[in-house]
Amino acid sequence: MRFHAQVVVRLKPGLLDPQGKAVEGSLPAMGWRNVSNVRVGKQIEFELEAPDERAAAAQVNDMAARLLSNPVIEVYAVELRTASAIPTDGA
Amino acid sequence: MRFHAQVVVRLKPGLLDPQGKAVEGSLPAMGWRNVSNVRVGKQIEFELEAPDERAAAAQVNDMAARLLSNPVIEVYAVELRTASAIPTDGA
Amino acid sequence: MSGRPRVGVITFPGSLDDRDAVRAVASMGGSGVRIWHRDRDLDGVDAVILPGGFSYGDYLRTGAIARFAPVMEEVRRFADRGGPVLGICNGFQILCEAGLLPGALIRNRQLRFVCRFVHVRVETSRSPITTGLVPGEVLPVPVKHGEGQFVAADEDLERVEQEGLVVLRYCGPDGTVDDRHNVNGSLGAIAGVRNEAGNVVGLMPHPEHAVDPDVGPTGGQPMLASFLSYALARV
Amino acid sequence: MEQPLHRALGLTDDELEAIRARLGREPNHNELAMYSVMWSEHCSYKSSKIHLGTLPTEGSRVIVGPGQDAGAVDVGDGLAVVFKMESHSHPSAIEPYQGAATGVGGIVRDVLAMGARPIALLDPLMFGPLSEERNRWLFCGVVAGIGGYGNCIGVPTVGGEVRFAPPHSTNPVVNVMCVGIAPADRLVTSAREVHAGSLLVLIGAATGRDGIGGVSVLASRTLEEDAGESRPSVQIGDPFAEKLLIEACLELVERGLLEGLQDLGGAGITCAVSESASRARLGAELRLDAVPLREPGLEPFEILTSESQERMLAIARPERLADVLAVCERWGLQASVIGTLVPGSSLSVVLGGETVASVPARSLADEGPVYDRPMSPPGFEEIRAEDPTFETVAVAPRDAFLAVLGSPNVASKRWVWEQYDHLVQGGTVVGPGGDAAVVRIEGTMKALALATDGKGRFGHLDPYLGAAHAVAEAARNVAVVGATPIAITNCLNFGNPERPEVMWQFAESVRGMADACRALGTPVTGGNVSFYNESGDSAIWPTPVIGMLGLIEDYRLLVRPGFVEPGLEIYLLGETHPELGGSEFAEVVLGRVAGRPPALDLEREAALHRVLVEAAREDLLAASHDCSDGGLAVALAECAIAGDTGFAVSLPGDVPWYVSLFAESASRAVVAVPSDRASSLEALALRHGVPWSRLGETGGPRMVFDALFEVTVDEARGVYEETIPGLIGE
Ligand SMILES: Nc1ncnc2c1ncn2[C@@H]1O[C@H](COP(=O)(O)OP(=O)(O)O)[C@@H](O)[C@H]1O
Numbered sequence A, B: 001m002r003f004h005a006q007v008v009v010r011l012k013p014g015l016l017d018p019q020g021k022a023v024e025g026s027l028p029a030m031g032w033r034n035v036s037n038v039r040v041g042k043q044i045e046f047e048l049e050a051p052d053e054r055a056a057a058a059q060v061n062d063m064a065a066r067l068l069s070n071p072v073i074e075v076y077a078v079e080l081r082t083a084s085a086i087p088t089d090g091a
Numbered sequence C: 001m002s003g004r005p006r007v008g009v010i011t012f013p014g015s016l017d018d019r020d021a022v023r024a025v026a027s028m029g030g031s032g033v034r035i036w037h038r039d040r041d042l043d044g045v046d047a048v049i050l051p052g053g054f055s056y057g058d059y060l061r062t063g064a065i066a067r068f069a070p071v072m073e074e075v076r077r078f079a080d081r082g083g084p085v086l087g088i089c090n091g092f093q094i095l096c097e098a099g100l101l102p103g104a105l106i107r108n109r110q111l112r113f114v115c116r117f118v119h120v121r122v123e124t125s126r127s128p129i130t131t132g133l134v135p136g137e138v139l140p141v142p143v144k145h146g147e148g149q150f151v152a153a154d155e156d157l158e159r160v161e162q163e164g165l166v167v168l169r170y171c172g173p174d175g176t177v178d179d180r181h182n183v184n185g186s187l188g189a190i191a192g193v194r195n196e197a198g199n200v201v202g203l204m205p206h207p208e209h210a211v212d213p214d215v216g217p218t219g220g221q222p223m224l225a226s227f228l229s230y231a232l233a234r235v
Numbered sequence D: 001m002e003q004p005l006h007r008a009l010g011l012t013d014d015e016l017e018a019i020r021a022r023l024g025r026e027p028n029h030n031e032l033a034m035y036s037v038m039w040s041e042h043c044s045y046k047s048s049k050i051h052l053g054t055l056p057t058e059g060s061r062v063i064v065g066p067g068q069d070a071g072a073v074d075v076g077d078g079l080a081v082v083f084k085m086e087s088h089s090h091p092s093a094i095e096p097y098q099g100a101a102t103g104v105g106g107i108v109r110d111v112l113a114m115g116a117r118p119i120a121l122l123d124p125l126m127f128g129p130l131s132e133e134r135n136r137w138l139f140c141g142v143v144a145g146i147g148g149y150g151n152c153i154g155v156p157t158v159g160g161e162v163r164f165a166p167p168h169s170t171n172p173v174v175n176v177m178c179v180g181i182a183p184a185d186r187l188v189t190s191a192r193e194v195h196a197g198s199l200l201v202l203i204g205a206a207t208g209r210d211g212i213g214g215v216s217v218l219a220s221r222t223l224e225e226d227a228g229e230s231r232p233s234v235q236i237g238d239p240f241a242e243k244l245l246i247e248a249c250l251e252l253v254e255r256g257l258l259e260g261l262q263d264l265g266g267a268g269i270t271c272a273v274s275e276s277a278s279r280a281r282l283g284a285e286l287r288l289d290a291v292p293l294r295e296p297g298l299e300p301f302e303i304l305t306s307e308s309q310e311r312m313l314a315i316a317r318p319e320r321l322a323d324v325l326a327v328c329e330r331w332g333l334q335a336s337v338i339g340t341l342v343p344g345s346s347l348s349v350v351l352g353g354e355t356v357a358s359v360p361a362r363s364l365a366d367e368g369p370v371y372d373r374p375m376s377p378p379g380f381e382e383i384r385a386e387d388p389t390f391e392t393v394a395v396a397p398r399d400a401f402l403a404v405l406g407s408p409n410v411a412s413k414r415w416v417w418e419q420y421d422h423l424v425q426g427g428t429v430v431g432p433g434g435d436a437a438v439v440r441i442e443g444t445m446k447a448l449a450l451a452t453d454g455k456g457r458f459g460h461l462d463p464y465l466g467a468a469h470a471v472a473e474a475a476r477n478v479a480v481v482g483a484t485p486i487a488i489t490n491c492l493n494f495g496n497p498e499r500p501e502v503m504w505q506f507a508e509s510v511r512g513m514a515d516a517c518r519a520l521g522t523p524v525t526g527g528n529v530s531f532y533n534e535s536g537d538s539a540i541w542p543t544p545v546i547g548m549l550g551l552i553e554d555y556r557l558l559v560r561p562g563f564v565e566p567g568l569e570i571y572l573l574g575e576t577h578p579e580l581g582g583s584e585f586a587e588v589v590l591g592r593v594a595g596r597p598p599a600l601d602l603e604r605e606a607a608l609h610r611v612l613v614e615a616a617r618e619d620l621l622a623a624s625h626d627c628s629d630g631g632l633a634v635a636l637a638e639c640a641i642a643g644d645t646g647f648a649v650s651l652p653g654d655v656p657w658y659v660s661l662f663a664e665s666a667s668r669a670v671v672a673v674p675s676d677r678a679s680s681l682e683a684l685a686l687r688h689g690v691p692w693s694r695l696g697e698t699g700g701p702r703m704v705f706d707a708l709f710e711v712t713v714d715e716a717r718g719v720y721e722e723t724i725p726g727l728i729g730e
């Protein structure tokens, strides 16, 4: 089966996020004064072949924990769908 | 009203994604040989105060288009929820 | 073994300061041995340097992919046996990712790459690059990095500080540690840390670019001299 | 489709006729695409060629002149220095980070294609005023992009310049120069013998739909709708791939595995293959099926013209192929045999067993159209009449000084160059911030001195003088550190050449550059022309940017600008004249860009360089700095700031204070000498006929300008260093 995975990696809540802070800092000059708590994270998408959803989920979690995020500073969230459910853009 | 917004910014489909390519290239050596089409994007979250959902959506779209992405190379997707619906993570 | 320690310098795809590290080691009386990221042994070297650069482009997270390189298993084994390991800049990032050093390095507070000569203050003599140095000593060295802001979760940071794992802090020419001289916003102005055993050390500044008086300040000399003598002492 | 296809592709009716004549038949779509990219202004230099032919290109050191990927000069010890400059202004205007980043990638591959290791980058940049939000976005993005790419490939960015002027608001200029070094006998020049039967090996990134905006009108109907989506005109740089490409290609060259090496830049595979074949006087068979693609379904014309980055084309004998592939594998790079050089002259392109294009290789690479476009000078009467030289100046000298020192053009560019790794490779003896950067040549005591200069304001007022001044200043920047100027490269940034005024500006600039290069003994080894830097009715000022190469025999004798100790005697070499046209002072204080640029006596300029180089060699100088933007006042201030030591000077000559302080008269330098060497310096200057005046002495925390005013070094440094960060809101 073909799955589409999405992993979102964020800095741990307690850590200061320099990128988020910079975005936040640039907002008032553009006229947006009603925005707060900006955090910038990473979103990693990919497809994978796996025998079933369970296997796919296990692998995606493993990838997220070991490679895609650094547990010292980051947390992650995983989303998995069967690939047929979404339109692929090529390939 | 208080809203929680999430903007995901991705490179346009036709464009080379060096980050995705580097991640994909490293996977086989780690034993993950069943993964393809890795793309890395940015995920920006924030909260905003707006009179209603319509106004909030309009502003988030505007922010995504003008500040958070460059339409020449990137596309974005927006998600909006009322802030009460989600647990805030501190701060 | 003569007085000429053999120092392995690892080249990952995207390593940049590997040749500089070999040259600096040689200029300080050691002999640099090139080691390839796919190698599965360290050629019997006395010490290891993970040099600066952008391994795998540093695209996902600095050092995130390099730490899975085949050679890293050997580096880990070497470190576990007490072998001296020095990570410079990207090498520091890789060691943190590999869990051989505490903490992590994220984008500089100012969100820009910074290349500049700074001063660092020695915090402990108990590290392979500061054995001959006295706490409080100030050394001029260059930094050049986009992601050198040292961070750690509160409890980790506390442990790092309490156990004396901080090796270097950014400071002014007179040794003052303050926000103005904290070149990238690191917690505690930390520029370099060591592991608990005291044989693995990482720092963001580049000692290998501060050994030649014709080119600039030479704050890297005592650090590399210390590293070489630490390596020799073990042999 | 309203207009005929060839016109939609940018080919004129006459050009189509010429193609028909070459082929003896109608070209098919793929062939039309190949001609359209190869005969474009960018690749064929059709508007500039006849003018560029007048440049001096010969010299005893020149190994490779214009016409190849990059020029090369002999620096002794069996070594060659390879260097070239290129523009990436248009992509940077819409995506500053990636536009600038891929600009670095492109010029690095030009130097790599000669078989040289890239050892330095310089980045002359021009933007509109930073008071505008969009200009700040462009400025920050471009700088980050150059750093992002250059830092990641491990080539130090050691110099460049940044200018701000209103015409660049719509048209930023992004030029990048790369310098490389190679054993002279290992250079991959077109003089190498290349044989029929040799293989074309494409190394590096897979090919995608990058940078084929211009020919996308050829796309079949189904794709037409989202043509904009799927065929973006901006590419994304992958510096990591470039770093691997550098190492792999150098290993291939060092091990003697190649007959040829070519970068893929503009016009992609079509350009690389047709040029390789044409230079070898051979034909080629190109097999598109073998080109690795990033996404499925690319049409033949897309594969042929794609400008995907981080690719190189190697030419190797079949018996070397296994070794070539092994080297690429070791560096983690894809490598594919995409064709073969064959006897004859025809470049035939095969896909799925079918020939999809077949044209004479030479007709693409070397037989593009050449135009002698009409020229006419614009009217100068108005701006000349407004010459600011004898204006009544109401501003207080001290205020004028701080205004000029804090003008973005003059102020420190530290904010920019601190974002660049200028130390990697360990050869940087003098990094950015001085006059010329100095980079050691490994294994020798020699060093290269590198500087770039463009004089848009002068060029606007007089393109001939603007270009000549740019050469003179670049050479002077190299001479003040003690290096002999030996050769130049250039990037010529202009508006639309189809407008007679622009063409005239271009011709005048080339004439000025040629005269100056002849007089200063610095042949032109290559360069790049960037036209169409205009939008609506606003064109950039004619701005030839000069990249100068200087050579120091012993880098330990180089001279820096800083006044590092008290008690040094300060001299001005050269003379100040009442000429304020086009000066920083006139723009910043009087609010106008008008008048005539300063005169330039090239003999005097050359004599000054000889004095500076000789004085450095005899170790007479404690400091040395060129006197240009902002005049003598700024030059003195920069010396004081750099060395953290003040001075007291009296102003020479019988001219108004603002002339002595701010005139930008050519052929001048400020030097400081220990008092026991002062008479030697005077004698040396006398011998070379260079006028000098003793201005005063170094020392103390203040800069004292005669009885006019004084400023502490700290205050001046604050103004000088804080301007750019202040303007971008930091
Ligand atoms: N974009 C840039 N990149 C790197 N270095 C720069 C840049 N802009 C200016 N610099 C450096 O700042 C110094 C002063 O620049 P500039 O005022 O243009 O010099 P000059 O007037 O001597 O030509 C030089 O060393 C130059 O290389």
Ligand SMILES: [Mg+2]
Residues within 6 Å of the ligand: D434, D435, D436, D477, D625, D626, D627, D628
């Ligand atoms: Mg200068």
